[in-house]
Amino acid sequence: MGAVRQLRPVTAPTVGAAIGAYLSTLDHPETAGTRRVYTSTLRQLRDHLGADHPLSALEQDEDAARLVDWFTRRWAEQAPATFNRNLDALRSAIGYWRDQDWLHSDPTRPLRRRGRAPDRTRALPKTAIEDLLTRDNLSLREKTLWRMLYETAARASEVLALDVADLDLRNRCAKVRRKGSAVDVIIWQTGTARLLPRLLRGRRRGPVFLTDRRARLPLAPTDLDPATGQARLSYRRAAELFTAAAGGATLHQLRHSALTHAAEDGANTSTLLSYSGHTSVASLARYARVSPEALGRWQQQRDPTTRRR
Structure with missing residues (x-):
């Protein structure tokens, strides 16, 4: 009993x-x-x-x-x-x-989650991105950061958290910590590969992307370059600089654009999931939607009249 x-x-x-x-x-x-x-x-x-x-x-x-x-x-x-x-x-x-038996009902029950209308205009045209990334007046730091974000489709927070030791320059990749703390690999292309050594200038420790000046406030050692005392570049500052240069576009739109353009170039769902770091197709869907221009080109290629010509 x-x-x-x-x-x-x-x-x-x-x-x-x-x-x-x-x-x-x-x-x-x-x-x-x-x-x-x-x-x-x-x-x-x-x-x-x-x-x-x-x-x-x-x-x-x-x-x-x-x-x-x-x-x-x-x-x-x-x-x-x-x-x-x-x-x-x-x-x-x-x-x-x-x-914990401290409450027995949900006082928020009358509240309802609000639906979000899909934003289908967030991807920037390829030409606009290339024009932005090749500007002569861009600092080396911004040029490297923005190109890496576009080529890897990584979240800005993931790239800004990179330390020099995380980089595998020879293989053009780095380990990042995704949402939920999952460790993943991002891979970049030739544009980023050419810029990174110039940005690092032989540095082997500390954050990859640094502020312009020494830190004024005490920070964790992991957020400082031990040689210069410069701090890790913050998301807020990086976002401000991009928005000012891109005429109001947001830093996140580089990731959105990269995924949209990859979908337009024919990347399959499995590749896009690995590229983006998403764990579900539902999360990926709002990024990997082709533009009206790409949809128009696809329709034109399939048009029987156009094909006969």
């Missing part, structure tokens, strides 16, 4: 303590990005409700309605992706709290 245990009621903590307990479950290297994003959302919730507010109060209709109203007002005007990301953060925490 099994032992009989007396069940004790679980006392729910305050909102501040509950948020702290949930975020502690994300304290791992592979969840660092998720923790950073979710922390921002949950801190705003804590500031709205008050750190000492009883978490159990969210079971009450009045507090639940207050939460829904706050969330709607806070993010209703944001892009669907931003709205959904913050809702995911909130629901992930609520799911944890329910697992």
